[in-house]
């Protein structure tokens with residue numbers, strides 16, 4: 229494949245943008261190469277600056293549940309643009325989007341629209357602290373909740389990719405308010421709750437983890453989290469930036485049957501545009517300014533063009549909930565192909581990860597938490613990544629990210645991918 233134009237762009241980009249990218253995981257450092265630069269995308273396909281075409285299983289890290297450039301979403305955005313890009317004033321679209329979010333996730337009686345998942349989680353944590361009057365939060369190693377200071381502690385995603393468990397620049401005081409438990413280990417939560425009796429404002433969790441690779445909750449884990457937080461007067465915050473509208477129309481609370489107090493959404497809810505949201509009961513959300521004392525604001529919050537994209541995407545998903553069965557079934561086909569190669573596969577709906585564990589092919593190895601995920605053979609993963617790319621298949625350039633299946637990944641394309649996986653020589 230010719231990558232000369234991408235190489236040229238990358239060379240230029242590095243002079244003006246740290247690492248040549250606007251988000252670290254895009255730099256392909258974990259797979260030891262340089263990123264291709266995307267020119268356009270359509271359906272399940274990405275086309276790069278050199279005209280190479282890739283079957284895309286990253287889907288912009290989640291928003292692309294319908295595939296790229298869905299005609300209805302594009303039309304809605306074009307129509308919105310023609311009316312102006314930003315007003316800094318309320319619009320009818322924001323009301324409808326808030327209504328639709330609440331229709332899909334009834335626990336989110338009230339929501340605030342913001343511009344990124346980071347902003348949604350940062351704001352929801354502030355609400356939890358403001359509502360409870362408590363300062364500490366519990367998160368889980370390997371969970372990633374965006375790059376706000378207090379949450380960059382033992383985080384996943386790009387921080388695992390770069391094997392940087394904590395970030396520079398985060399004052400010790402901030403980190404001190406963030407306690408870290410072990411995903412799928414309810415005793416580690418119980419201990420922290422007991423040691424910090426009456427001080428924990430919220431437990432922040434990815435109800436299905438997808439930032440240390442996909443790690444589903446073990447049976448009972450979320451239920452016990454719900455019980456412990458209720459007993460301790462702490463709020464349960466489901467970070468559904470990835471799982472929201474992905475695992476089911478009602479996200480993880482519908483998929484698992486466990487209900488949180490606060491929710492964050494991103495990616496799909498914005499239809500691929502910069503829009504995210506946080507929400508919960510009227511009682512909790514009434515502490516948000518101008519109603520209450522918790523301040524949160526944003527020039528582009530509820531931006532009309534982003535709202536148009538998110539609205540149209542939710543409309544499509546609400547009209548055709550059969551999509552969830554279709555993408556679940558296709559993701560399972562991929563999972564079976566990876567299992568046939570002796571890889572450890574975790575899957576939840578249309579989210580999956582194939583882990584290159586040290587004992588792969590010899591013994592059954594599970595990945596149930598951050599520590600398990602850290603044992604992966606990232607060099608073997610990198611070799612697999614490049615073999616897939618040479619076959620025109622783009623998976624996330626990190627072992628610690630998810631593989632996303634969209635409705636545009638037809639059975640035929642999934643079958644083709646499975647055949648490539650099955651025939652591939654893996655280290």
Ligand code: KE4
Nearest residue numbers: 251289344345346372373374385467469470
């Ligand atoms: P953003 O600020 O990137 O919109 O959302 C942060 C975030 C919050 N919560 C969860 C569960 C998330 O997965 C994310 C962001 N996800 C990563 C992919 N693992 C975004 C990709 C990137 O950082 O470039």
